Amino acid sequence: MTTIEDILLLVKGGLYEDALLKVDELEDNLDKVHAVSLIALDIYEKFSDINLALDIMEDAEYITKKIKDPFKKSIALSNVASAYLIIGNRKKGVRLFEKALDEALHIENSGERAIALGKISYHMGISGLIDSALETFEVAFDTVIRSKIDYTQKTDYLIKLGEILEETGDSLSSTGALPFYERAYDLFDKLHVNFKAAILEKKILLAKTLKVCGNPEIRSALLEGRYGHAVAEVKNLLKGEKIAIGLLEIALWMKKLDVFEYKKIVREILEQINSFNYSQEGVAYIATLLTELGSIKEALVFANKIEDVEKKSEALKAIALELAREKELKDAYKIIEMIPDSEIKKKALEELFEIEAAL
Structure with missing residues (x-):
């Protein structure tokens, strides 16, 4: 039996025609849509061939029309919508997301409807519609909370939604990932799923770093x-x-x-x-990183290159306080004297006094 993993191996080897032929051997039309979308995206990302990628996506769209089950159809539509957005056809992508949301409303089982909305949210997120993805997730969350299913089932569905949020974050760069990780952490924490909350806490810290x-x-x-x-x-x-x-x-x-x-x-x-x-933005950020890494001398060199008075003052303040924490109080006071912004200098002195009192 052919699987999506088999097709991905062909795609990885650049055997796109063979991969497309293998799609017909998949039993589930939802899997077929997913596989064809992956092939189109790989061609677009590796060769920037927009026309060929869009031609292949028409096949995925055609397969979607064969799906009758509203749960699978809504997910298939969102999969196709996501691919269109990534390839660059924003108008069609947004329209298909709207169709996916409409289709999800026809799902009678509230738990399945919530999961379908979660999957739609995932596809929105990975295609750059971060705000829409988070809004759609909240609809999925409310769908579970307001449903009449028993507590155990509600918990199971909420955990599944949290896992979809985490998966979405895992697919995005740090900036995009953070809101999904933070919402997933909040969900797992409130459900007392401590081991999952701990994993999310680490992922949040990594994304912020x-x-x-x-x-x-x-x-x-x-x-x-x-x-x-x-x-x-x-x-x-x-x-x-x-x-x-x-x-x-x-x-x-x-x-x-x-x-x-x-x-x-x-x-x-x-x-x-x-x-x-280095750009001025880069100079300021490197000064911050070097300060946190304890390379104070080098951080000071970069801080002095910052032209913006406020940013330079904040960088020098951070260096001074780091020196104070390391009990290098004499040097810390010297750095504070170098701070050009009077208000930031005042705050730096106040925080330095607090650190000194605690030593």
Whole structure:
């Protein structure tokens, strides 16, 4: 029996015609829609061949029309809608999402309707419609809460929705992932599913740490402890100042986990720190990262390059307070004297006094 995994292997090898022929061997039309959409997206992403990708998506759309069950049809429509949006046909994508939502309303079982809405939310999220995805999830959540099914079933459906939220976050870069992770954490925490809440808590911290290099593959590698792979991905995928920033973000994550090898990454970056040209935004962010990593001398160099008075003042304040925490009070006071913004300097002194009193 042919599976989607079999087709994905052909796609990975660039055997698109063979993959399309294999689609007919799938038993479920929903699987067929998913497989054809994956083939079209792979062609678009690897070759930027929009016309061919759209032609293939017409096949997926045709298969969708054969599906009668409203649960499967709503998911298939959202799958096709997502692919169209990613490829660039926004008008058709949005229209098909609207059809998917309308189809979901015909699902009689409230639990299944909620899951279908959750799947639609997932496809909205991965195609960039973040706000719509979150709004659709809330409709799915309310559908379960207001249903007349028993408590145990409600809990099961809510857990499934939380897992869909998490899966959506796992498919997005850090910025996009955060609202889905945070909503999933809130859900699991309130349901007292502690082990899932703990996993989400870690994913949230990672996404907040990896603001620049936080694509799904790099985050996944770091969660699994494959630090060398994550470093290699940053070097392969990013350019210019983003390489330095990405590696410092990885080092900061490792430091938060008490992985001692983070110091090696910091040393390697500092050795080639002058090899890149930096934007003002990059300069400010690197100053912050170096401060959190404890490389105060180097952080100070970058902080002094910041032209914006407020940002420079905040960077110097962070350096001063970090020195104070390390009991380097004399140096901390010297840095505070360098802060150009009087209000930020005043706040820095107040916080420094608090730290000093606690030592």
